[in-house]
Amino acid sequence: MIRSLDLPVALVASVVGPVAPLSRLVHRTRAMGGRLEIHVAAPAAEAAVAEGEMRQVAGRVGAWAAKLTRHDPTSQLMRLNGDPRPRVAVGPTLAAVLRWALEAGDLTGGVVDVSLLDARLGAEHEAATLPRAATRPVSAPSRDDRRWELSAGGPRGSCVVTRVPGLRLDLDGVAKGWLADRALARLRWPGALVDADGDIAVRAAPGEPWQVGIGDPRDDDVLLGVLTLPGGLLGARAYGVATSGTTVHRWGPAGDARHHLIDPATGMPSRSDVLQATVVAGTAHEAEAYAKTIVILGAAAGLDLVERSDALGAVVLLHNGRTIALPRTSRFLA
Amino acid sequence: MAIRDNLSPRLAADPAVRSQAAASGPGTPPARAGRPGAAAASPTGRPAHQRPDPRPMRLAVAAGGVAALSALLATISTAAVPVNAGVVTIQKDSPAEVAIVQHVTRVVKLPPGVAAPANAGPNVLVTQLPAPVAKPRTIVVTTTQSGRLVKP
Numbered sequence: 001m002i003r004s005l006d007l008p009v010a011l012v013a014s015v016v017g018p019v020a021p022l023s024r025l026v027h028r029t030r031a032m033g034g035r036l037e038i039h040v041a042a043p044a045a046e047a048a049v050a051e052g053e054m055r056q057v058a059g060r061v062g063a064w065a066a067k068l069t070r071h072d073p074t075s076q077l078m079r080l081n082g083d084p085r086p087r088v089a090v091g092p093t094l095a096a097v098l099r100w101a102l103e104a105g106d107l108t109g110g111v112v113d114v115s116l117l118d119a120r121l122g123a124e125h126e127a128a129t130l131p132r133a134a135t136r137p138v139s140a141p142s143r144d145d146r147r148w149e150l151s152a153g154g155p156r157g158s159c160v161v162t163r164v165p166g167l168r169l170d171l172d173g174v175a176k177g178w179l180a181d182r183a184l185a186r187l188r189w190p191g192a193l194v195d196a197d198g199d200i201a202v203r204a205a206p207g208e209p210w211q212v213g214i215g216d217p218r219d220d221d222v223l224l225g226v227l228t229l230p231g232g233l234l235g236a237r238a239y240g241v242a243t244s245g246t247t248v249h250r251w252g253p254a255g256d257a258r259h260h261l262i263d264p265a266t267g268m269p270s271r272s273d274v275l276q277a278t279v280v281a282g283t284a285h286e287a288e289a290y291a292k293t294i295v296i297l298g299a300a301a302g303l304d305l306v307e308r309s310d311a312l313g314a315v316v317l318l319h320n321g322r323t324i325a326l327p328r329t330s331r332f333l334a
Numbered sequence: 335m336a337i338r339d340n341l342s343p344r345l346a347a348d349p350a351v352r353s354q355a356a357a358s359g360p361g362t363p364p365a366r367a368g369r370p371g372a373a374a375a376s377p378t379g380r381p382a383h384q385r386p387d388p389r390p391m392r393l394a395v396a397a398g399g400v401a402a403l404s405a406l407l408a409t410i411s412t413a414a415v416p417v418n419a420g421v422v423t424i425q426k427d428s429p430a431e432v433a434i435v436q437h438v439t440r441v442v443k444l445p446p447g448v449a450a451p452a453n454a455g456p457n458v459l460v461t462q463l464p465a466p467v468a469k470p471r472t473i474v475v476t477t478t479q480s481g482r483l484v485k486p
Contacts, residue, residue: 024474034480039474195475197480200475200477210474212477215476219466222466224463241477243477248479315463322462325463326460327460
């Protein structure tokens with residue numbers, strides 16, 4: 001009699017999810033110049049296997065990040081930026097992130113723009129070296145001078161970047177979410193979470209929700225809110241959570257500080273009413289792009305764009321201290 | 335009055351046939367002599383099989399046809415005009431449904447030399463969040479701006 005129940009129970013377990021309680025494991029390290037945390041909800045009996053897998057994935061994230069960073073002159077990105085030729089073949093990892101960068105530009109109406117490295121460095125340099133009275137607008141290259149494209153046709157099936165010679169690209173605004181999603185895809189456990197320095201990719205198993213706090217940039221001891229991300233009824237569900245803002249990467253004197261989020265319309269650091277934006281989406285790389293868009297465009301236009309997208313929610317802290325959210329976010333807020 | 339004008343004299347004389355013909359009423363086709371199942375006395379004298387009265391079946395078939403036609407017309411009319419056309423239904427007991435954001439597109443004609451008001455632009459319904467909350471112990475991770483240190 002008991003054996004006759006084995007098959008139905010196995011079928012239900014395969015559909016609904018694991019019956020055995022899951023243990024939560026964590027692996028913490030540093031990558032991309034920031035923190036990298038990998039969390040897994042795995043059966044207790046497979047804890048050792050899960051820990052080995054987390055270490056392996058962390059190593060892969062470090063290897064991918066090393067190709068994409070602009071802080072290492074030997075990275076693939078910096079070799080592309082330093083190449084004087086108009087057409088340069090790039091490796092598959094860099095090509096994949098550049099492809100996403102183009103897509104992010106389309107999703108956000110051009111607000112996410114990876115061709116603004118010189119404007120960003122210019123803002124940083126001016127704020128650091130010039131006295132306040134002498135600051136002047138940074139002259140960013142025009143849109144025509146910042147045009148670039150990615151195409152197939154490189155040697156051995158690689159992709160080719162075609163751009164104005166001298167144009168330098170910056171993946172700081174699009175790579176972390178992409179890395180978090182790619183790392184999550186390598187974790188085979190029913191529940192998993194990858195925190196790539198604040199940009200988070202989540203897979204929630206049925207009955208195993210993840211809770212993600214929204215940091216308050218004004219006070220480390222409090223949270224703006226807590227997001228509860230549940231699994232699906234019949235299977236795991238994926239999320240991405242990302243936060244962008246202007247309070248961490250700032251330079252210059254108080255009252256006239258510059259930050260790293262460049263408005264492509266002006267070539268200057270954005271001067272919107274948003275101090276910080278957090279977006280919940282289906283993936284971390286989409287959430288990252290939309291969060292950045294809200295900060296640059298401001299609450300009204302940014303939230304309007306995000307509301308029309310597939311994003312699942314947004315929480316925004318304004319300069320005046322108000323915290324607002326898209327109503328659809330309420331299903332995640334505890 | 336004759337029971338049936340077209341009954342043969344032999345059948346008309348048969349009491350069984352006469353009683354059946356009388357029960358069947360006007361308009362009923364007469365049974366034909368010699369046909370199997372006809373209401374005629376068998377040579378052995380046993381009562382012959384009687385044909386069932388077709389009128390109930392005809393009524394049933396006609397009623398079924400009317401019902402089918404009505405259903406067909408109802409289906410066609412329903413498909414042509416959606417029941418909820420032009421009606422937006424919002425379930426107020428479902429937070430996900432209540433969270434429909436209303437877009438208000440405001441068009442303002444500005445005379446030359448007049449700037450748009452500061453609050454002009456697309457409007458999105460937003461929710462005011464309560465005050466910041468103390469960090470609960472169950473929090474696994476915290477989303478922050480990149481580069482920001484997080485207290486464990």
